[in-house]
Amino acid sequence: MKRSPWRQASLCEGLIGSLWSSLALFSALLILSFFLFDQQIQQLITHLNLSSTTSEPFQKLLLAFLLIALLALDVILPVPSSMVALLAVASFGGLGGYLLVFTGLCLGANLGYWLGAGYFRLLSNWLSIKEWQQAGRLGKQLSTISLICLRGVPVLAEASVLAAGMQHFPPKKFLLVTSLANAGVALVYSALGSFIQEDDVLFLAVIAAIVLPIIFMGGAHLLKILKLSYQKQATRYSSELLEGRFEISYYYPIVFTEHIFDPVNPCLYQQLAQPLVESPIKILSFIDTGLLQSAPELKYQIYLYFNSHASTLHLLADPIPVPAGELSKTPEVLQQLYAQMLDHGLDRHCYVLAIGGGAVLDAVGYACATFHRGVRLIRIPTTVLAQNDAGIGVKNGINAFGYKNLLGAFYPANAVINDFQLLSSLPRRDQIAGLAEAVKVAVIKDQVFFQWLEQHADALAAFEHEASRYAIRRCAELHLEHITRTGGDPFERGNGRPLDYGHWAAHKLESLGQHRLRHGEAVAVGMALDAVYSSLSGLLPKADAERLLRLLLKLGFCLSPPELSLRDPQGGLQVLQGLEDFRQHLGGQLSIPMLHQIGTSVSVHHIERSLMEQALLQLSMNAASDFSLLTEQYAK
Template structure:
């Protein structure tokens, strides 16, 4: 008999988050420099994928991209710009993925070329998935255009589309080559999109950084009122904590069952699907976090004063915390999200709660009766605020 042959190796990943304003202004050489750093003295092919909401709000964007690539044509080779429907619907089927793969093939985009995606988190997820499966991995540059994508979804290593009625059922772990946050894109966001992304900042603050939570608490009204300086710090700090978790958490590709960055997400993902994705992801996450901290209070992990303090911050920023589920059947369907989350983890159920502000606490069992009571408490409190 032959003895087993064993192999072990490690691969190092490195990527950088840049911050700028007016990325495709002709006087801004950041984008050119990033490509030039990868390959000097040689033209690099670029395929752009652009969220239609961004293209419509920034009507000169496509023209500016072409002009920019023409100015730096010795390094940048613009092949095509594809405009795709934005929002969660962009990843609810493989239609857009197929269109991008077709363009990658027709434009001879190879593993030394770049797909450059400009848009919200859903479009970035979808385009990243397409890039990851083409040629077993085409290089990707992410240019997120919403608060949520700039501080959370675009700064990680995950790409995905939805399938079988489940969020992110198909996906890959594939780090981008680079991420570029352009603050200019935030100026045209609707108010609900401006606010929604702050939920992810509150998420990381609650599980990792009490000082950051205190900053968000102190600046809640400024954030609601679209204060640029407060938002830029919020995005930067949230992204920094998120990226540190990926590199220092010891599980960047989530092979284990503990996923603290999914705090509040078991119900958020289920609620998004139940509402036909009419809720923004951040809006659903805000509700999910408040539900889970209410449950944490009910099982004795946090005090009533801590719970009230957390809820006040969400409300001061402008979140509607009410769950649009009324009937027993709807409530049970929502709670089934716990089992679906366990399946997504691929093993033991691990739900991240908190034992104090800035202190994560994992549990491996949820009392459905108490979770229903927590849901009723959240809805009763949020209804009274509306009235």
Template sequence: MSDTDKQIKNPDNKTFKAYRQSFDVRFEYPVHFTHQVFDFDNPLLESVLDRLNEQKCHRCIVFIDSNVAETHPEIIKKIESYFQAREKKIELACQPCIMPADKKSGWDIVHNIVSVIKENHLDRQSFVIAVGGGSVLDIVGFACSIVHRGLRLLRLPTTTLAQADAGIGVKNGMDTSYMKNFIGTFAPPFAVINDFDFLSTLSFEDWTAGIAEAFKVAIIKDADFFDYLCTNGDALRQRDISVMTEAIYRCAMIHLEHIRTSGDAFEFGSARPLDFGHWAAHKIETISDYQIGHGQAVAIGIAIDSFYAMRQGLINQAQLQRITEGLIRCGLDVYNEIISKRTAAGELTILEGLRQFQEHLGGELTVTLPKNIGAKIEVNNIDSDIIEEAVQYLQGICKQGSD
């Protein structure tokens, strides 16, 4: 008999056996790829909202990333026209709402989202549609997850990073000055629609951000995909939409398959392979007060961890060089002076990211490293001296490039 089975008798000598609750919950959501999602002749959005065939008119609120509203000034009118043409099946509960594209906006923004939902009386079978980059998808998703203990969320990612990674998974989050994604929940969306036409107006930084996430999954899971990215680096940097959409699709498929097959979709364990390169990336973002974007930070984090893997004999020098050159060819930097910043005690500031990473995961520190290209290994200790070497190595690459 285990300690948990031992019974403490009540004063009347009765004992009550513990009940061990156990049940499974199945999650299912489609991820679609399209063009012109709000075009009058595109039936996809309506069919996705009605995919459960509930024989009802679906009430929706649309939240739009302010960056998207600025670069696509016609979007509100197009959304309203789309819904008006299908008023028997889908209904806007209010005019689309513009959202600041900043996960640091905090609880005030969450409260504003919740207030809009409350004022328009959405119920658990209504829909919230989030249109934007990862920051807006995350904060709207978080708000949805706490209203009525979860509303139906339809994500429409509009950046390369969101379409390839942040917008297709099961998490949401809100950043703080202390830690990235310190606040958040696991809440799978009702559906995801990736509209590639939104990519044409992205800044260069936002265009390349998703490439970093593609390298992340390719290096640890798919050698052929890694070859594709390296071979097409110039095309990706030069904004070849055909090459980019292929990269987004392949990255998304790898990401989704990992969630489906890992056996730990909600990350109860300590290992997070899809966070390869992220312990440093998250710290880089917070040190820079989020002036360095997530994709660029991930590229640097990948370079740091790949150097570490080389020093541990997990990859060779030629493979490390392919990784760093591939990232650079795609338009991503592998060094920023912020990673050389030090604490008052003289330690690299980014090393604080290891402790925060362990705290965020829970349990034992577990860092994913590449083992050759297309495979991975988890390690539980990181030698700070090798991180020092990595920073110096990457700084050297930066200096060579500027000469």
């Protein structure tokens, strides 16, 4: 969107800083423009007023269309809408001006909504990434009341309708709410404009353009004061309040190495042998049974490693097997982990080594988080997915009552050690499955990394070491950056979760197939589904959706598993229940990350079910007519 510098600065202030400072800047600029361009604008107004009194119907009609167009285009042009509205009333009278203002405001609101939703792709591309983020921040708090209150506030009126489109506010509800609000705003302009005399029209229009927003914002501020007063009154008879507040700083290194259990490799020893801890340090290890089957020599290597450091490190028992995959994330396995910890006398100063894939890390991590309220943990991920995603974060948990990750805790490990050699014994299916998370984090956060994945897709599909090492490390870097810096929400207290892209469907697909699909395989399908939906809804360019699907297919993912077509007894697609499950997981408000373009995502709070069903059918039936790539490769 092409904006003048002062309007862009005003938008930044309105969304990020104080609303009142934004209004002060807006008012100052209006007054300045009045003194600088008084004579020129007065001549234009005189011409408009003369045109409005002419008997030529065509000229009056042209003037009416001009005023409507100015009000409608306020969302993309620096138009002083308050002045235009008052001039419409002064030129066409109370009733005529009211109809013109109402029509222009409604057209402008709907144009902003369509721009935000991406329906006008050419115009939407004018919006910079910064403007999308600014409108997105307003959208997190956007509600029906917000839409109504902001209709009369300069700059924020346009930002609010953009935000409504971005979060896919229900279209019918948006039309009703904004139409009623615009009717009220137009009525105010009509009433005020009726008192404006021709000689003083410009000066009074400038004053009114300042006064009206103050009235709107002052009213909102008064409501806020009354609300706070009511809350204080309600708490007069309650007990006194004590507030506790403290902050905790976490640090955990993520080490990349090879042959971690070689006695001459110092990585693990450096993380265990802390100088302030008494020796010998007690250690209990849990290991993925799938890893033991593919690398049976590993158990003996662990024994030799700790035997060589026996004076400092004391391994309490041989590595204890834990069921591989989702079988480890059950209450029964959790109880067995607790029993092992209790039998070996673990306390808060002992260490636990969790060696395995993401599911084993989740289960053992949850046990460590809750046993004695926290036992020291070192994660040693042994799958691609665990090394570039699951092992990096701070989430732990198990499945319960038919829900994935229903029970869990946020508990950072003391250290994460990635050994690339542990991946060499994995089946090819598991090596490829983990690449889905690399694609996910690239497509939502890093366009350059996504292009790199496209260029090296053949090497990644063959799991060539150099390309695979870089992909795993870069994916881990982006995940860690989001958790610790960019995202700023490691414990997921908010609803905006870009890293959950593709996950609402993935979790449901896993459970529908009783975990026949690997997590990465399900995420690949979920990303493809959401990309098709975004393209169909106009949010994502078709070319970008094709790029994502083409990359996933080239890496070897099947994007049309049978789980995608399962239906309930009523004939509904079962995977769509994942939307409701995800809503409950988020605490009641749906927030789905969707692609806006490669490298950028936005949060969507409403999913059009019929459109999602269409996207589902395109994938499950391999008949996506708008995506030519879903033909030959699917047939294979």
